[in-house]
Amino acid sequence: MMRKHQKGSLTVEVAIGLPILMMAIFTWIELCVFTYSLTVTDHALTTGVMRVKKLGDASNSKTIDYDRMLQEQLKRSGGALWNNVVKPESITAKIRYFRNYDDLLNCSYSGSENVEECPTAEEQPKNMAIAVYELRYEYQPMFNYLLPKMQIRREVLSVQEYERCTFKVGQGAGCAS
Incomplete structure (x- = not known):
């Protein structure tokens, strides 16, 4: 038996609870997309660096535009959904x-x-053994009221493959002549 003063209580509960539930669902979706963008970007940068650092030859006779090659590798390695999550113009x-190694350490200590x-x-890459690859982009959340725009920055430290013989740390390191 329903009492008179209980009429419409379900409507009120749904009207109050549904927006909170929807907000929680959209927040979860936003965090999933954000995590996906970070992961795909890390993968694209790591894959790009892995391929780009091996370009060139031991004689250093070829000049390679590593910046351009990295941009190409990022486009190739980003995956199908990367351009939907990360704006290409912000990269x-x-x-x-x-x-x-000492120059790198001096930079860290400065x-x-x-x-x-x-x-x-x-x-300029000529006769430089160590490279720091840096990627920056702006993450624009799908739901602007939850998160602000964020500047994401990733760095990968790498020994350039064609210069690996000049990179020596300690005794016995380096390439045999």
């Missing part, structure tokens, strides 16, 4: 080179937050 990739600010970082 910037830069490579900074270091002659040796307190430079960005590799670009480091005095020992070079833009």
Whole structure:
């Protein structure tokens, strides 16, 4: 038997609870897409660096535009949904080179937050054994009221394959002549 004062209580409960439930679902979806974008970007950068660092030859007779090659590899390795999650125009990739391990350490100890600010970082790859590949992009959330735009920055440190013989740490390191 239904009492008179209980009429419409289900409607009120749904009206209050449904927006909260929908907000929780959309937040979960947003976090899943954000995690996906981070993961796919990490994979694309790692795969791109893995391929780009092997370009060139031991004689250094070929000049290679590593920045352009990295951009091409990122497009190729990003996957089918990457362009839907990350705006291609917001992606910037830069490579900074270091002659040796000490130059890289000096950059770390100098307190430079960005590799670009480091005095020992070079833009030209000639005779540079270590490279720091940096990728930046802007993540735009699907639901603007939940999360603000975020600047995402990833870095990968790599020994350039064609220069690996000049990268020596400790005794016995390096290539046999």
